[in-house]
Amino acid sequence: MVGFSIPMLGFLLFCCLAVVTESATYLKYKDPKQPVGVRIKDLMKRMSLAEKIGQMTQIELSVATPDVMKNYFIGSVMSGGGTVPAPKATPQTWINMVNSLQKGSLSTRLGIPMMYGVDAVHGYSNAYNATIFPHNVGLGVTRDPQLIKKIGIATALEVRATGVPYVFAPSIAVCRDPRWGRCYESFSEDPKIVESMTEMIPGLQGALPANSTKGVPFVAGKKKVAACAMHYVGDGGTTNGINENDTVISLEGLMSIHMPGYISSVRKGVATIMMSFSSWNGKKMHANRDLITGFLKNKLKFKGFVLSDWEGLDRITSPPHANYSFSVEAGISAGIDMVMVPFNFTEYIDVLTYQVKHNIIPMSRIDDAVKRILRVKFVMGLFENPIADDRLANQLGNPQHRELAREAVRKSLVLLKNGKSADKPLLPLPKKTTKILVAGSHADNLGYQCGGWTITWQGFSGNNLTIGTTILHAIKNTVDPTTQVVYSENPSAEFVKSNKFSYAIVVVGEPPYAESFGDNLNLTIPDPGPSTIYNVCKAVKCVVIVVAGRPLVMQPHLSSTDALVAAWLPGTEGQGVADVLYDYGFTGKLARTWFKRVDQLPMNVGDPHYDPLFPFGFGLTTKPIKA
Ligand code: BGC
Numbered sequence: 001m002v003g004f005s006i007p008m009l010g011f012l013l014f015c016c017l018a019v020v021t022e023s024a025t026y027l028k029y030k031d032p033k034q035p036v037g038v039r040i041k042d043l044m045k046r047m048s049l050a051e052k053i054g055q056m057t058q059i060e061l062s063v064a065t066p067d068v069m070k071n072y073f074i075g076s077v078m079s080g081g082g083t084v085p086a087p088k089a090t091p092q093t094w095i096n097m098v099n100s101l102q103k104g105s106l107s108t109r110l111g112i113p114m115m116y117g118v119d120a121v122h123g124y125s126n127a128y129n130a131t132i133f134p135h136n137v138g139l140g141v142t143r144d145p146q147l148i149k150k151i152g153i154a155t156a157l158e159v160r161a162t163g164v165p166y167v168f169a170p171s172i173a174v175c176r177d178p179r180w181g182r183c184y185e186s187f188s189e190d191p192k193i194v195e196s197m198t199e200m201i202p203g204l205q206g207a208l209p210a211n212s213t214k215g216v217p218f219v220a221g222k223k224k225v226a227a228c229a230m231h232y233v234g235d236g237g238t239t240n241g242i243n244e245n246d247t248v249i250s251l252e253g254l255m256s257i258h259m260p261g262y263i264s265s266v267r268k269g270v271a272t273i274m275m276s277f278s279s280w281n282g283k284k285m286h287a288n289r290d291l292i293t294g295f296l297k298n299k300l301k302f303k304g305f306v307l308s309d310w311e312g313l314d315r316i317t318s319p320p321h322a323n324y325s326f327s328v329e330a331g332i333s334a335g336i337d338m339v340m341v342p343f344n345f346t347e348y349i350d351v352l353t354y355q356v357k358h359n360i361i362p363m364s365r366i367d368d369a370v371k372r373i374l375r376v377k378f379v380m381g382l383f384e385n386p387i388a389d390d391r392l393a394n395q396l397g398n399p400q401h402r403e404l405a406r407e408a409v410r411k412s413l414v415l416l417k418n419g420k421s422a423d424k425p426l427l428p429l430p431k432k433t434t435k436i437l438v439a440g441s442h443a444d445n446l447g448y449q450c451g452g453w454t455i456t457w458q459g460f461s462g463n464n465l466t467i468g469t470t471i472l473h474a475i476k477n478t479v480d481p482t483t484q485v486v487y488s489e490n491p492s493a494e495f496v497k498s499n500k501f502s503y504a505i506v507v508v509g510e511p512p513y514a515e516s517f518g519d520n521l522n523l524t525i526p527d528p529g530p531s532t533i534y535n536v537c538k539a540v541k542c543v544v545i546v547v548a549g550r551p552l553v554m555q556p557h558l559s560s561t562d563a564l565v566a567a568w569l570p571g572t573e574g575q576g577v578a579d580v581l582y583d584y585g586f587t588g589k590l591a592r593t594w595f596k597r598v599d600q601l602p603m604n605v606g607d608p609h610y611d612p613l614f615p616f617g618f619g620l621t622t623k624p625i626k627a
């Protein structure tokens with residue numbers, strides 16, 4: 001009989017214990033030295049179905065609690081338009097909110113961190129005191145990818161300032177019809193401009209290392225964020241510009257107009273792609289297996305994850321949510337990896353779980369989705385740094401970012417007319433005169449100049465909800481201190497006549513809107529804009545500045561104006577508008593066609609019936625007084 005001595009037994013026991021504790025503490029997937037592929041594999045084999053489906057679930061802040069995170073293994077939380085932890089929340093308040101939800105996720109068996117996402121289509125739009133950049137419709141005018149990249153860098157820092165690592169941006173829609181309510185989210189009607197503006201992605205995520213594999217997501221650490229190119233695909237091509245409508249176009253047309261931006265985004269390592277509510281030739285994009293799995297994943301080798309839009313599965317049927325089981329099956333089978341549910345997550349989880357358990361959706365589809373989600377989380381370092389600190393808090397509204405936004409405003413303005421005749425230009429305006437008039441609904445309204453997706457989903461009116469410089473204040477800051485600036489929002493003709501103004505600046509345009517609320521079939525300047533133009537410009541030399549998300553009907557007002565400027569939706573840094581009126585030269589060239597009448601639409605550069613008021617590429621210049 002073989003006998004063990006007491007010390008020998010003790011030693012054996014010690015060895016056993018060591019092995020047990022070793023395997024309890026060493027988890028391969030938690031080891032950053034392991035290759036991402038190894039970590040994914042290791043984690044996947046430990047995960048239950050519930051844990052996997054949880055990863056595929058994105059919920060809204062309003063229904064998220066640490067317990068929900070923990071009990072349902074939720075993979076991601078997001079803020080819908082205007083959803084904030086508190087009104088005018090400070091970075092610290094945001095950070096505390098994100099961290100408290102994150103702790104719920106980390107307290108699960110496997111401790112997989114959640115990924116918090118926010119909209120940031122022109123800077124960090126929900127956050128008080130964030131730098132709000134011009135909407136894309138203005139940025140396209142600059143044709144300056146390096147500037148757009150810098151905006152991405154700044155936006156990433158401002159979002160990270162609040163502890164958030166993920167943005168739903170950039171929008172790479174190619175708006176082919178300005179009647180579309182989201183046209184301002186599009187850089188241009190020209191796919192080449194949109195394609196070049198995907199430089200926003202290396203700005204947000206960091207520049208892709210030279211040896212990276214095509215299609216693999218890349219996010220360079222704690223000062224960068226995961227990006228989301230959207231909305232895949234053809235969102236800007238819907239019939240009559242009706243939001244979420246059908247994009248009727250040949251495959252060749254889809255590929256040459258709406259797809260180039262995605263090809264270049266995937267090449268630049270974009271982490272995620274959001275689906276479009278719209279259809280292509282009658283088929284809902286959220287259910288389009290050929291374009292999601294076939295093209296994006298198999299052909300382009302996209303290795304990040306595909307996100308649904310808000311209730312995007314529900315909207316596969318009409319009316320939405322008419323047959324949710326069908327929607328879930330269609331969307332997940334098509335290749336959607338994570339679902340922006342965003343509210344009724346138990347219903348989604350129950351339906352999807354049932355379908356997997358009954359082999360309606362194969363386990364291989366779930367595994368594909370979860371691998372992609374984990375890949376993004378590993379790549380961005382979320383496992384190593386799940387808890388945010390306040391080291392970047394001072395980046396929110398950083399003065400250098402505001403300077404960058406101001407530069408972007410200067411470069412995004414387009415001068416459409418300068419003087420009744422070319423030899424008598426009105427701009428640049430003189431700084432030193434006795435008295436000038438500033439008028440119009442958009443002259444002193446920060447909310448209006450920012451447009452939709454600012455502080456709230458639909459945007460706001462007035463000057464109290466965030467920090468910035470209105471155009472009126474910018475003008476006051478710029479003119480000589482001895483020049484009297486009279487502001488009257490909507491002056492009567494008599495008032496203008498009875499004063500001796502040297503010149504007037506009239507700022508009119510569209511009130512803010514987002515998504516379908518912006519769909520508009522007539523595109524006229526809303527009242528009282530036309531009468532403001534008329535009352536002022538009849539009596540005094542005037543420059544009219546149009547603050548709008550798209551070209552508006554201008555032909556009837558053109559002859560009464562002395563100068564005309566398209567300012568798009570410049571954002572918080574209104575100083576950039578005054579800069580080009582007085583000091584800097586105008587350089588912007590239209591990245592959209594300025595139509596004459598809505599009955600011409602859709603009308604894009606290259607079309608046979610092209611007969612614009614101002615063609616694509618048009619823009620007058622002025623000599624800079626300052627460099
Ligand atoms: C949310 C937005 C969202 C929209 C979708 C709104 O209630 O706040 O974030 O885009 O619904 O329709």
Ligand code: BGC
Pocket residue numbers: 079080081119168230309310515
């Ligand atoms: C919009 C997306 C947005 C999401 C979350 C949707 O309605 O289409 O662009 O990211 O809401 O706010």
